[in-house]
Amino acid sequence: MAEAEKQRRVLVVEDEDNIAIALDYLMTREGYAHDRVSSGAEAMARIRATHPDLVLLDVMLPGVSGYEICQDVRMDPGLADVKILMMTARGSAMERRKGLALGADGFIAKPFELKELRAEVRRLIGSGPA
Known part of the structure; x- marks a missing residue:
């Protein structure tokens, strides 16, 4: 029962402040x-340190791409239960297939509706504490 009551942790990996503020x-x-971290270089260290339930991961980041981070998370057996929701302004079908092929649990195109994002987050990790 304690697991259900535990507050869900989300790591936002986004370099654009205005989008990060909306996500926050x-x-x-x-x-x-x-x-939140704003670069790909910071992302893996933070993911390993905090072991979030969900990573909201921008595809286009300075340094290391979201695709590379997704692949690194999926190659680490200790992070197998971390969910990844990729976000990109280039929301083509090919981008989506690439993200899902690398192990993302979901893919959302920017600009997104907040209710669409909320629905995806809830689908992946459930709602926050009541």
């Missing part, structure tokens, strides 16, 4: 514990 607002409103 949504995660706070939904009751998720969350933090």
Whole structure:
């Protein structure tokens, strides 16, 4: 029962401040514990350190791409239960297939509706604490 009551952790990996602020607002409103990194280089260290339930992962990041981070997470057996929701402004079918082929659990095109993002986050990790 304690597992269901545990606050879900979300790591936002997003380099654009205006998008990160909107995601921060949504995660706070939904009751998720969350933090943010703005570069691909920081992402893997933070994922390993905090072991979030979900990574909201931008595809186009400075340094290391979201695809590379997704692949690195999937190659680490200790992170097998971490869900990945990729976000990209280039939301073509090919981009989506590539993200899902690399192990992403979901893929959302920017700009997205907040309710669409909320539905995807809930689908992957459930809602925040009641």
